Every structure is written in structure tokens, then in C-alpha cells.
Amino acid sequence: MMIRPAELAAIKAGTIDLAFRRWARPRVVVGTRMRTAVGVVEVTSLEQVSVSGLRAEDARRAGAPSLTALKEALAARSSEPAWRIGLTYAGPDPREALRESVPDADEIAAINARLDRLDAASPHGPWTRETLDLIDLNPTVRAPDLAARAGRETADFKKDVRKLKELGLTESLAIGYLLSPRGEAVVDAGLPAPRDRAPRQDGTPLPRTIGAPATRALREAGVSTLEDLTSYSADHSPPCTASARSPSPGWARRWPSAASPTRGSSARRGAQWAMSPTPSVPITTAMAESSTRHACGRANRPRSSRAP
Incomplete structure (x- = not known):
């Protein structure tokens, strides 16, 4: 079960305790414990639901900006059942x-x-x-x-x-x-003497989920931790906007909970992670600037140069 970094942070903080997915059959059970970037997240409930029966409280508890946004995200793969999954932070990864x-x-x-x-x-x-x-x-x-x-x-x-x-x-x-x-x-x-190594970097590593192309672009800019991005983002802005690249609402791009993870190029996935400003991830502007170099560069090529 994929959970976006912003939602993981909110689960840990206790502000999100629900998720919604479109699955042909459940991929978790009550009691499933998932090791994530923020620690262990446990499934506390699992229930098949009707999208028409969802309420604003469901949207709030899932971190969606509105009930409409939640239903729009669940509109994908509408032939599959919708599931409401209860989640809780169960402590640090041992x-x-x-x-x-x-x-x-x-x-x-x-x-x-x-x-x-x-x-x-x-x-x-x-x-x-x-x-x-x-x-x-x-x-x-x-x-x-x-x-x-x-x-x-x-x-x-x-x-x-x-x-x-x-x-x-x-x-x-x-x-x-x-x-x-x-x-x-x-x-x-096992060595005659301890090996000399470069000093370990302080700070939080970049999320693995942004993909290798985005990570390489950020490293080229001298950014290797989330803390690096905090200062970097203050002076940089994305070269292209999310609205120019996708017709879907920003929240759905940030958390496409209705379906399986979006497939496609790693750069495009990295851009989707990055383009969504949320209070719990204040550094996404810088991540967008670096990761969308690849995605936006490809999108902005003249149509004649694209493969048919």
C-alpha cells in the first residue's frame, strides 16, 4: 500500500487516520503493520464503501481538501470497489x-x-x-x-x-x-584497521519515492537532504506549473489514493510528488524545480520532435 510522504507525516502527527483506495480486492488486513519513512503505520480497520455515501468528515480524516476532491480522486478505476482503510502511527521503525x-x-x-x-x-x-x-x-x-x-x-x-x-x-x-x-x-x-570514510551527512535523506532522476537533479544542485531543500526552496521556483502539465486537481496529483501508483517515467512521478505544496512538506518548491527539469523539458519540446 503506497502512502505519500505528506500523508505519512500527517498520520504520524495524528491529523490523518483514514485512506481510500480503489482495489479489486483488499491488499491489507486489519493488523497489517507497514514500515514507512516515518515509522510503522498500522491498519486499524478495513471496510468496503460506497463513494456516494462518503461524508465531509471522511475527506477531512483522509487529508483531502474537500469531499468533492475525495470523490474526484476515487473516480479513477470506478469499476473496482472503494475501500476505507483506518490507519494509525504505531511507533518508529525498529x-x-x-x-x-x-x-x-x-x-x-x-x-x-x-x-x-x-x-x-x-x-x-x-x-x-x-x-x-x-x-x-x-x-x-x-x-x-x-x-x-x-x-x-x-x-x-x-x-x-x-x-x-x-x-x-x-x-x-x-x-x-x-x-x-x-x-x-x-x-x-574484519579489517586490520577501521576504514576511513567520508563523514555521514546530517539531516533527513531525500524520499526514495521521488525517483532517481529527481534525486540526481537535486544532487546536481547540491541538495541531498530535506533540510538542504528548506533553504534552497526559498530562492527557487518551479520552471513550469502543475496546471500546465496535468488536468487533474492538485490534491489528486499529490495523493491519487483511488488507484494503484501512477506508472510512467521516474521523472514524471518525481514531479508529481514535488508539485503539490502541503504544510507538512515545506520544501516541495525546490524539489519541483529540480525534478521537473526532466518532466517539463520533455513536455515543452515541439510536438514535431516527439515520437509518434
């Missing part, structure tokens, strides 16, 4: 605390034993230490590039990295990965 905890010698021995078991169970041979080292030496490099260096398929490589993430050893970024402090300690324990 992996965050685990990543920051530096293990002692006994814990490192236990982690290494776990890595040995993962290596022994792998059909392609030992991979854990090689992957940790690869990420450590190539931070923020795209997963396909890392997989190619390891001589592996990207999907299998990413699946294995997730196993390391479950152990608190890695962090996923908008592009690529980093070793966590816990992962660095495990790697350093």
Missing part, C-alpha cells in the same frame, strides 16, 4: 534504532554467525561480506551498477541487500545504499 546501535564484540560474533548462515544457504555461494564491502566502498551508487560489479542480476542483488537491511547493517537511499553505523562496525571488525 530497524532505525538497530542501525544506529554499534555492536560489541559478542554482538559482532553473533552477526557474523548469521552472515555465515546466509552465505551457506545461498545458491550462488558466499555473498554477504562481498556485498557489505561493495556498498561500503561505493556509497549512493545505483543498485543495478552495484549488481553489475558483483556479476549478479539486479533483482537478486536487491533481495540480498534487503536481508542485510533486516539485520540493521545497511540503509536504502533514493539512489543506492549506505552502510549503517552497525554495518560499519561489522566490516571494520
Whole structure:
């Protein structure tokens, strides 16, 4: 279940406790706990509803600006049932605390034993230490590039990295990965001396959901955290407006809850995330300026230059 960053922040703050989706069948059940960018979000209720029976209170609790906006968002894929999902913030992601905890010698021995078991169970041979080292030496490099260096398929490589993430050893970024402090300690324990690394950046990483093209554009502008964007947005404005690119209402672009996530280019998805100003994400202007360089540039090309 995809939830936009602004809505996640509002769920954590307690100002949103409902979501609406168009699904052929439910994709969550009561009690489902989802690990998100703000922590764990739990499903507290699930009910099939009639769109005509929705009320203004439903819209308010879902973060929609009006009942009309909620119904417009649910107009997509109208052949599928509409579902009202109750949501609540259930606390921080336990992996965050685990990543920051530096293990002692006994814990490192236990982690290494776990890595040995993962290596022994792998059909392609030992991979854990090689992957940790690869990420450590190539931070923020795209997963396909890392997989190619390891001589592996990207999907299998990413699946294995997730196993390391479950152990608190890695962090996923908008592009690529980093070793966590816990992962660095495990790697350093196997080296003659601790490895020299660039200082870790302070601040909140850019949301992974804006996509790689938007992230690259922001990095080129010297923006790598949400805090960087706060100051950057004060002096920059988007090169094109949302209304020029899409006929749908701004809230529907910000939170197309009625259907599955919009497919298309990563740049276009990044622009859709960015173009929606909301109080809980004060830095979206800067994100729009950078991410829409790609989307708007393509949209503004002369029609004759487009592929038929």
C-alpha cells in the first residue's frame, strides 16, 4: 500500500487516520503493520464503501481538501470497489534504532554467525561480506551498477541487500545504499584497521519515492537532504506549473489514493510528488524545480520532435 510522504507525516502527527483506495480486492488486513519513512503505520480497520455515501468528515480524516476532491480522486478505476482503510502511527521503525546501535564484540560474533548462515544457504555461494564491502566502498551508487560489479542480476542483488537491511547493517537511499553505523562496525571488525570514510551527512535523506532522476537533479544542485531543500526552496521556483502539465486537481496529483501508483517515467512521478505544496512538506518548491527539469523539458519540446 503506497502512502505519500505528506500523508505519512500527517498520520504520524495524528491529523490523518483514514485512506481510500480503489482495489479489486483488499491488499491489507486489519493488523497489517507497514514500515514507512516515518515509522510503522498500522491498519486499524478495513471496510468496503460506497463513494456516494462518503461524508465531509471522511475527506477531512483522509487529508483531502474537500469531499468533492475525495470523490474526484476515487473516480479513477470506478469499476473496482472503494475501500476505507483506518490507519494509525504505531511507533518508529525498529530497524532505525538497530542501525544506529554499534555492536560489541559478542554482538559482532553473533552477526557474523548469521552472515555465515546466509552465505551457506545461498545458491550462488558466499555473498554477504562481498556485498557489505561493495556498498561500503561505493556509497549512493545505483543498485543495478552495484549488481553489475558483483556479476549478479539486479533483482537478486536487491533481495540480498534487503536481508542485510533486516539485520540493521545497511540503509536504502533514493539512489543506492549506505552502510549503517552497525554495518560499519561489522566490516571494520574484519579489517586490520577501521576504514576511513567520508563523514555521514546530517539531516533527513531525500524520499526514495521521488525517483532517481529527481534525486540526481537535486544532487546536481547540491541538495541531498530535506533540510538542504528548506533553504534552497526559498530562492527557487518551479520552471513550469502543475496546471500546465496535468488536468487533474492538485490534491489528486499529490495523493491519487483511488488507484494503484501512477506508472510512467521516474521523472514524471518525481514531479508529481514535488508539485503539490502541503504544510507538512515545506520544501516541495525546490524539489519541483529540480525534478521537473526532466518532466517539463520533455513536455515543452515541439510536438514535431516527439515520437509518434
